[in-house]
Amino acid sequence: MSSISKARFNRALFWLSLLIASTIAVFPVYWMVITSLQTTEEVFAFPPNFLPDIKIENYLSVLTExxxxxxxxxxxxxxxxxxxxxxxxxxxxxxxxxxxxxxxxxxxxxxxxxxxxxxxxxxxxxxxxxxxxxxxxxxxxxxxxxxxxxxxxxxxxxxxxxxxxxxxxxxxxxxxxxxxxxxxxxxxxxxxxxxxxxxxxxxxxxxxxxxxxxxxxxxxxxxxxxxxxxxxxxxxxxxxxxxxxxxxxxxxxxxxxxxxxxxxxxxxxxxxxxxxxx
Structure with a gap:
C-alpha cells in the first residue's frame, strides 16, 4: 500500500470512528426527543418508529397540567x-x-x-x-x-x-x-x-x-x-x-x-x- 493510499485509509478510518462515536453520543438525546413526540401506544410499539410525526400534545400537557x-x-x-x-x-x-x-x-x-x-x-x-x-x-x-x-x-x-x-x-x-x-x-x-x-x-x-x-x-x-x-x-x-x-x-x-x-x-x-x- 502506497503512502498516499495509507493516508487516505487512515483518514477514512478516523472519520468513520468519529461518526460512530458521535452517533453513540447523540442517539440518547435523539431518542429522548422522539419519545417526547409520541403517544403512549407509539412509545411501546414494536418495531419502534424512529421518525414519528411531530406532536406537541405532550409538551402542552407538561406545561399546563x-x-x-x-x-x-x-x-x-x-x-x-x-x-x-x-x-x-x-x-x-x-x-x-x-x-x-x-x-x-x-x-x-x-x-x-x-x-x-x-x-x-x-x-x-x-x-x-x-x-x-x-x-x-x-x-x-x-x-x-x-x-x-x-x-x-x-x-x-x-x-x-x-x-x-x-x-x-x-x-x-x-x-x-x-x-x-x-x-x-x-x-x-x-x-x-x-x-x-x-x-x-x-x-x-x-x-x-x-x-x-x-x-x-x-x-x-x-x-x-x-x-x-x-x-x-x-x-x-x-x-x-x-x-x-x-x-x-x-x-x-x-x-x-x-x-x-x-x-x-x-x-x-x-x-x-x-x-x-x-
Missing part, C-alpha cells in the same frame, strides 16, 4: 443565584491565591483542595442540620447556600489556574502606575481571563442545575421543588408516562443548552486557558 414551569423557575433561581455567588466570592479568592504572598497560603490552598475529596453525600446530613437550625430547611435560600458551598472550591481552583496563565508583568506595570489590586483584578486581569470565567460559569451553573440529593433531602413543599425533583415525581409505582417524562426532560435540558450557546466561544477558549503559562 403539571407544575413544571414553577419547578423550572425555582431551578433557575437557585442555579443563577448560587453561580453568581460562587463567582463573586471565588474569583477574588482565586486572585489572592494566585497573586498575593502571605503566611498560610499553602495551607489554605490545601484545605480548599481537601474539600473536594469529601463525598457530597457525607455533607448533606450536616447541611440539613445547619439548615434546620437556621430556619431555611424547606426554602430556596437553603439550596442556594448549599450549592454555593459545593461549587465554591472548584470555582476557586478553576479560576486560579486561569489566573496563573496571565503574565504578572502586566499587573506589576499597573501597580507601578498606582493601580490597586482591586482595580487590577477588575480592569486588567479580568478581561484577560474572561474565557476561563465563561468555562467556570458553565460548570457552576450545571453543577447547581443538575443537583438532586441536597434538594431531595431538604425540600419537602412541592411549591419549592426544583425541576430535578419535579421530574422524578412523574415516576409512579405502577405506571410511568415515558412520553411525558421525556417531554419534561427536553424542556429541562434547554436552559443549559441556551447558556452554552450564548458563551460557547469563551467556553471553548477557556478549556485551555490555564494549560500554558504566558
Amino acid at each position: 403539571t407544575d413544571l414551569p414553577l419547578w423550572m423557575r425555582n431551578s433557575l433561581v437557585v442555579s443563577l443565584s448560587s453561580t453568581a455567588l460562587a463567582l463573586l466570592v471565588g474569583t477574588p479568592a482565586a486572585f489572592a491565591l494566585s497573586r498575593l504572598r502571605y503566611r498560610g497560603r499553602a495551607v489554605f490552598s490545601l484545605l480548599i483542595l481537601t474539600t473536594q475529596m469529601i463525598p457530597t453525600l457525607v455533607l448533606i446530613i450536616p447541611l440539613f442540620q445547619i439548615f434546620v437550625q437556621l430556619g431555611i430547611r424547606d426554602s430556596l435560600l437553603g439550596l442556594v447556600l448549599g450549592n454555593f458551598a459545593f461549587t465554591l472550591p472548584v470555582v476557586v481552583w478553576m479560576m486560579k489556574s486561569m489566573l496563573d496563565g496571565v503574565p504578572q508583568e502586566i499587573e506589576q506595570a499597573a501597580r507601578v502606575d498606582g493601580a490597586s489590586w482591586f482595580q487590577i483584578m477588575l480592569y486588567i486581569t479580568g478581561p484577560l481571563v474572561l474565557p476561563g470565567l465563561a468555562a467556570t460559569t458553565i460548570y457552576a451553573f450545571l453543577d447547581a442545575w443538575d443537583e438532586y440529593m441536597l434538594a431531595r433531602t431538604t425540600i419537602t413543599s412541592p411549591e419549592n421543588w426544583v425541576a430535578s425533583i419535579g421530574i422524578s415525581s412523574f415516576v409512579g409505582q405502577y405506571l410511568t408516562p415515558l412520553n411525558i417524562v421525556m417531554a419534561a426532560s427536553v424542556l429541562f435540558s434547554l436552559p443549559p443548552i441556551i447558556l452554552f450557546l450564548l458563551i460557547q466561544r469563551q467556553f471553548v477558549a477557556g478549556l485551555s486557558a490555564g494549560a500554558v503559562k504566558g
